[in-house]
Amino acid sequence: MMKNVDKFNITMKNKGKNRLKQTVCVIGMGYVGLPLAVQSALSGFRVFGLENDRKKIKKINSGKSPIKEDFLENNLPKVNPNTNPKTGSEKNNNRKTKSSISSTNISSKDSAKIGVGVKIEATADAKVIKKSDIVLVCVPTPVDEKYYPDLSPVKKAVTSIVKNFKKGQLVVIESTVNPGVCEEVVEPIFAKAGYKVGKDYYLAHCPERINPGDANWNVVNIPRVVGAFSKKGLSLAVKFYKKILDAEIYPMKSIREAEAVKIVENSFRDVNIAFVNELAKSFDRMNIDIDDVIRGASTKPFAFMPHFPGCGVGGHCIPVDPYYLIERAKASGFDHEFLKIARKINNSMPEYTVNILQHSLNSIKMPMKGTPIGILGISYKANVADLRESPVFKILEHLQKHDADVIMFDPHVPHMSDVKNIEELLRKSKAVILVTDHDEFKKLDPSIFKKYSIKAIVDGKNCLDKDAIQKYGIIYRGIGR
Incomplete structure (x- = not known):
């Protein structure tokens, strides 16, 4: 269990060498999750990317972005060098590089082999959650044919966390949800398994603000809001985002208010667009x-x-x-x-x-x-x-x-x-x-x-x-x- 906020220091001294200390698991490697995973790796974190799409896993592990986005295409190769998984040699380069994550960590058959020097380990094996200190949920939250919210992807992701629970984890919901979901849907899944928020784990919400195709605003510089169940959970979440982003991190008074922020932002835009359409x-x-x-x-x-x-x-x-x-x-x-x-x-x-x-x-x-x-x-x-x-x-x-x-x-x-x-x-x-x-x-x-x-x-x-x-x-x- 985390004893203090200082545990979020990225590196520590070990026999004269720096080594990675904190591990992040990003659930969902799409438009929201993959940029977060890349930026976390660039900031020095060890990163697991939990994803079901086999083709996407293979691309990420070979340093190729499955999404056409400048930030990803420029930075994914930096954290996942295009290496030969058998020899560890870089493509067209015989020099050896040091590995921060062993390729033996991937046990799922769905996961592609990865090479030396890879810092984001994409996998379909949910067991990596148990190896992680911070878990970011970045799954879709669509509506059905009748426009009713479909929270099943969030529930499935949270259930995976509970099944692979690690005491002291910081769990952050990045997926857009309506006010009350963290309290009424997410927390009860943990509680049913006997885990108490603020004691066994910390729960926060930081609504994603990714704007695909925007050359000026990306995951690094877009300001964020964070809400949590407890003061300590809020402190841990704010500290994490300040580590990886070069943007203002605004702490909200409650997790419910943080949930409302994203809904209000996009409803504001929808209403104004409707006005000019009319x-x-x-x-x-x-x-x-x-x-x-x-x-x-x-x-x-x-x-x-x-x-x-x-x-x-x-x-x-x-x-x-x-x-x-x-x-x-x-x-x-x-x-x-x-x-x-x-x-x-x-x-x-x-x-x-x-x-x-x-x-x-x-x-x-x-x-x-x-x-x-x-x-x-x-x-x-x-x-x-x-x-x-x-x-x-x-x-x-x-x-x-x-x-x-x-x-x-x-x-x-x-x-x-x-x-x-x-x-x-x-x-x-x-x-x-x-x-x-x-x-x-x-x-x-x-x-x-x-x-x-x-x-x-x-x-x-x-x-x-x-x-x-x-x-x-x-x-x-x-x-x-």
């Missing part, structure tokens, strides 16, 4: 360019925060988190009408986008049925390969209702693309819906649409040159412009 629908009828209006309003130096409309809200956070607050408040006897309206508006945007295309084609007497429609962008966000809650899937559903022929292309999601490049997509299409504002699409010369005889374009991100496209006699419609 304005877009209104301004479409008034012939007002909402993009110009928002940029004009943004010149006010205070009290206005610009948000922009689009063909749908995607990602694992914004379209999901409000439902967690809605359901939790409902259980407490309160009805979040405002949040429900915002969700309804934002969920309507894919259908609205397809309706815009239908009206555009009707104006030139071109039926939707059988018309080849090119989709530019599959991922939910610019310059990433993340498909979670991407609006493209709802857009496809509505296009299929009209029996349209759909062709998709996304340079970041080649395995789902129907063609190899933009030119091939345009050559096979008569109309286009831009779903994702990738840099490759924003840089397109408008003349390319004329070259391939595109009749209509629906710009779902309002990122193309409206005036230039219209000069070529092509129908251009944005969302609210």
Whole structure:
């Protein structure tokens, strides 16, 4: 059991040499967990990455990021040198390196062999939890088809911790959860096994704030909030995050308030996006360019925060988190009408986008049925390969209702693309819906649409040159412009 906070010193002297003292286990090596694992390793911690995906395990152990992200692609090779697991020699380099984690630690058949010098040991073997001082839970928290929160991944992760319990562990839930989950769901799983929070282990919540594809803000410099069950648990968690991050760590008064922070952050964004999406629908009828209006309003130096409309809200956070607050408040006897309206508006945007295309084609007497429609962008966000809650899937559903022929292309999601490049997509299409504002699409010369005889374009991100496209006699419609 931890006797004092000083145990969180990363290194200690041992016969004149520094050795790793603290071990971190990250459960879930996705967009949240893998950056944390890498940063923990860079900060000197010994790291286990618990993951079920065999291909992902193999890549991580060989120093290759399974996620296309600059931070990961630049830093994972530093902590996991690409070595030959049989000889320990670096690829194209015969020099030997010292190993901080023995490859014999991986016992699961699902785990790939790892080489010398590896500091993050990815594995499917939950027994590594028992070897860890700090456990970070970074699993998804989705909603089901009826938009009801699904906490089963969190419950499964916590159950694994209990089955491989190590006394004195600091357990941190990074997964986004609704207020009360740590107290009403997580802690009871430990209690049922006879483990007392604040005595046998320490429980904290530090809601993740990863922003995929953001070159300026990453796991290292984004400020964090931390809440815990006890003062000591809070102190341990704050001290850990201060060790690995170069950012403000704000201690919350309670673990429940820490849980509420992330839900409020994303509900705030969802509500504001819904507001401009509704304005877009209104301004479409008034012939007002909402993009110009928002940029004009943004010149006010205070009290206005610009948000922009689009063909749908995607990602694992914004379209999901409000439902967690809605359901939790409902259980407490309160009805979040405002949040429900915002969700309804934002969920309507894919259908609205397809309706815009239908009206555009009707104006030139071109039926939707059988018309080849090119989709530019599959991922939910610019310059990433993340498909979670991407609006493209709802857009496809509505296009299929009209029996349209759909062709998709996304340079970041080649395995789902129907063609190899933009030119091939345009050559096979008569109309286009831009779903994702990738840099490759924003840089397109408008003349390319004329070259391939595109009749209509629906710009779902309002990122193309409206005036230039219209000069070529092509129908251009944005969302609210």
